[in-house]
Amino acid sequence: MTTPPSANPVRVFLVDDHALFRAGVKAELADLADDRIAVVGEAGSVGEAVVRIASDQPDVVLLDVHMPDGGGRAVLEQTHARYPGVVFLALSVSDAAEDVIAVIRAGARGYVTKTISGRELADAVVRVAAGDAVFSPRLAGFVLDAFSDRHVPAGVSDPELDLLSPREREVLKLLARGYAYKEIAAQLFISIKTVETHVSSVLRKTQKSNRYELSRWASDRRLV
Structure with a gap:
């Protein structure tokens, strides 16, 4: 059964320093999103992203973590507080704990790796736009470890x-x-x-x- 077109598709902005990768993501989302998503802009550098996010005001920014001029954390530090209505979802080749924790602390709503399928990415975009936090399965543990209030007091044996x-x-x-x-x-x-x-x-x-x-x-x- 075909998903009915959305009256208000999620407006997505792509930030990645590889033009071919951005083109591939746009093609995947166009093919698989069932009109739920509209890619409204893209940028290949931190500076360009900051300017274009301000002008395009997307719903969700798909954000590369590592770029030559500072990467996803730099974009978040310059835009997240200024545009509280914009949601950031990190999309990276890295699954290192320090990368995940850094961008989540900076304000990203989720973190998925570039091994994600097109269908899963489209679903992740729609979910973060709706208020969910989304992580690739193996990364959720890093976030729990960094932000959970649960702990075993020092010196207490298990x-x-x-x-x-x-x-x-x-x-x-x-x-x-x-x-x-x-x-x-x-x-x-x-x-x-x-x-x-x-x-x-x-x-x-x-x-x-x-x-x-x-x-x-x-x-x-x-x-x-």
């Missing part, structure tokens, strides 16, 4: 957590952030079989039955 070895904790953190076994193995320079062994041990020690229960358990203890 008997269940104390059962896990340091390596098991490392595997659990990556698992809870959405990494596949192959990716965990590459990150920790161990074999996939070793990852499977560690996960089995963590499941047994925590008495959980699957990775989703483990993710919630890890989040409760601020491991992700």
Whole structure:
């Protein structure tokens, strides 16, 4: 069933220093957004973005994090407070915790990586425009870790957590952030079989039955 056209499509502005990438994003959104989205402008530098955002007043800015002249954080610092009606969604190749936390602290409403599909990106744009916060699955843990009020007071022991070895904790953190076994193995320079062994041990020690229960358990203890 075709989605009916929106009377007020989300007005999107693209900020990225690669013209070919901007062209690809525009084409993807035009093909997949079902008239929910209209790309109203673009910029390839921080200075151009600041001027054009002021003049175009988009609903959502898709924002590259790393650009030669300062990147997404610089754009946010110069525009976010001045235009509170504009929502910023970071779109980056980086999945580094420091990048995610920096742009969220600067005012971005979400952060997705450039591995996202066109359909998922269109949905993310519509969601942030409606007030949701949107993150690629493995990045949500960084934000929880930086902004959550939940914490274990210093010096207080967690008997269940104390059962896990340091390596098991490392595997659990990556698992809870959405990494596949192959990716965990590459990150920790161990074999996939070793990852499977560690996960089995963590499941047994925590008495959980699957990775989703483990993710919630890890989040409760601020491991992700």
